[in-house]
Amino acid sequence: MWVNLLVILLQFLSGSIMYSYIIARIMKVNLSKIRDGNPGASNLWRALGWKYGVLALLLDYLKGVFPLAIFISLGIVKDNLIIALSALSGVMGHAFSPMLGFKGGKAVAVSFGAWSVLTKWEAPTILGTVFTIFTLIRPKGTTVGEDAYRVFLGYIFLLPYVLYKIFLSGFKDLHLLLFYIGNFAIILYKHYKDLWGYFRERESNKL
Template sequence: MSIVFCVFAFLSGSIPWGYIIGRAKGIDLRKAGSGNIGATNVMRVIGKKEALVTLLLDMLKGFVPVFIMRLLPYGENLILFTTVGILAIIGHCFTPFLKFKGGKGVATSLGVILASMPLAGMITILLWIITVKISRISSLGALVSFSLLPLTVYFLSYQEEFLIFSFLITVLIYSRHISNIKRLFSGKEPKIGEKNKIIEESDEKGSYTS
């Protein structure tokens, strides 16, 4: 049963909602804007309403498996619990439906955190909103808020397993934002509302860049 649920979590995370919404509008997001299938590029290429829908659906991909897990008898097994969350995020980042090239994992990670550590999740979202409001750079909001996630979990006195869980999520998020970090340091990271002139594709990471 636990294996079945792990597979369910991975497949849930794998659904490329941004790509599906783009296709419904006749657009392949991998070839438009930044080339990313996440909410930021959906807003850049299609519109705010579609971006909001993408954001919520991507969050639900992580939230639903973990939330259901909490309701089951073996939901108290923290190793299995955290594995389900990580698999949902990995499913988003390496979706088999797009040749294992997915998104950055931010929205799905937020859904996982909200389901597993609600208060920490709300604080992380608030930090993301504040950072983006000030900088107008979505990737910077993700990097700042997730870098503070382990500290948030620590000060909220969650169990040690959750602290390790938060570190794993943070490492995964940073590993998916290497190209963004390089552009941030070079001053070339696009702000929300700006159009990308060039689509860069990272074959080594198997993801689209921003």
């Protein structure tokens, strides 16, 4: 039990390291003044260019993978429930980072990493495809609200995949649904203001 708790804690601590914030501080950039003020890779990209943005995205992705993937590969963690809880803990670490007074970022890149641990390339491919299609139909760029809607759509399209995987496994992969519910709840919490603003704007445009 103590080993499992340690893995969950270490994954949370890994997720809580805000690389974009650290890089921005080193480069003397205040991310709170960039676009929506989110201390994540997308705003670092806008502030310092694609090289720093890609670096931050990669680091955020990897902290959703490690150290959990190492514990799994070494056979230290085998229980799917613990794996799901640990993966979710990493996402929570980013979304509610102690480094930033438990405010954190929007947890998209770190979620890609966590889903990679649970499903390898499958779930990240679904999310990435939806994000890419939505971006391509907005060639002039997206607003903060549209970004939130894009993430929301990605998770809606991800649900049938999760249910299919559970059915295919004979309901042995219920941990995927547990992680999905927790991950989606965090994503909605971190995006709800932008998402609500997006829906309100659409309704006002219809009037």
